[in-house]
Amino acid sequence: LYVEHPLGQGQSVPLDRDQAHYLFGVMRQKVGAELALFNGVDGEWRARVDQAGKRGGELTCVEQTRPLQMPPDLWLLFAPIKKARTDFIVEKAAEMGAARILPVQTEFTNSERIRQDRLQAHAVEAAEQCGGTYVPEVCDLQRLDRLLADWPEDRQLVFCDEAEVGAGKALSEAARDKGDKWAILIGPEGGFSEVERKRLHALPFAHVISLGPRILRADTAAVAAMTIWQQHLGD
Numbered sequence: 001l002y003v004e005h006p007l008g009q010g011q012s013v014p015l016d017r018d019q020a021h022y023l024f025g026v027m028r029q030k031v032g033a034e035l036a037l038f039n040g041v042d043g044e045w046r047a048r049v050d051q052a053g054k055r056g057g058e059l060t061c062v063e064q065t066r067p068l069q070m071p072p073d074l075w076l077l078f079a080p081i082k083k084a085r086t087d088f089i090v091e092k093a094a095e096m097g098a099a100r101i102l103p104v105q106t107e108f109t110n111s112e113r114i115r116q117d118r119l120q121a122h123a124v125e126a127a128e129q130c131g132g133t134y135v136p137e138v139c140d141l142q143r144l145d146r147l148l149a150d151w152p153e154d155r156q157l158v159f160c161d162e163a164e165v166g167a168g169k170a171l172s173e174a175a176r177d178k179g180d181k182w183a184i185l186i187g188p189e190g191g192f193s194e195v196e197r198k199r200l201h202a203l204p205f206a207h208v209i210s211l212g213p214r215i216l217r218a219d220t221a222a223v224a225a226m227t228i229w230q231q232h233l234g235d
């Protein structure tokens with residue numbers, strides 16, 4: 001169970017109404033039951049139910065069962081698309097161990113805003129489901145040009161360019177000996193504009209890659225790019 005509360009030896013953890021409903025109503029847990037807790041910071045803890053009510057409850061941390069396991073330092077930048085597909089991208093990125101998820105607005109991005117809180121909740125659920133102890137931060141929508149203007153110089157960017165089909169370098173070749181801070185950039189349904197593409201090609205920290213001869217949908221491309229990155233550079 002994910003909680004937004006510090007975890008530590010003997011620490012009491014209050015539960016809100018929704019958590020109490022899930023734990024005591026849906027999962028039928030009772031006082032004395034033990035379960036695994038994590039908060040994305042303090043690792044995983046075995047905790048005991050001390051109070052169980054309809055509107056809340058209380059747990060006590062008994063012992064740490066796993067330390068915090070940080071994922072590789074990979075960011076996923078993607079242009080939000082339709083709601084269900086955006087949800088899919090966030091869920092899969094969290095499952096695959098992205099450290100940070102950054103929705104970006106490109107020239108051909110249709111969405112003007114995102115529900116950051118909803119997407120963050122998807123990331124929490126994905127971390128819960130795959131037994132992670134870390135939850136990636138989902139940032140608010142920001143403009144790609146502004147983000148690139150402020151880019152940390154020690155972070156490499158894998159630019160997935162559909163126009164490179166057949167001509168792009170393999171990631172293994174592009175990324176040799178380039179450090180361990182990475183980001184992947186996936187464009188929107190309409191792809192990148194020529195201006196954006198030119199700018200991205202000229203950036204010293206960008207590595208342009210192709211994901212193969214077919215043009216993939218953005219959600220497929222995100223999963224494919226993360227898989228390739230994991231294989232060559234991830235743990």
Ligand code: SAM
Nearest residue numbers: 160161162186187189190191210211215216221
């Ligand atoms: N509308 C564009 C077109 O028809 O040329 C396609 C955009 S594609 C649906 C969305 C994004 O997925 C692209 O901007 C790119 O980042 C990524 N992508 C899809 N297929 C790719 C490929 N074969 N190689 C590299 N990137 C790809």
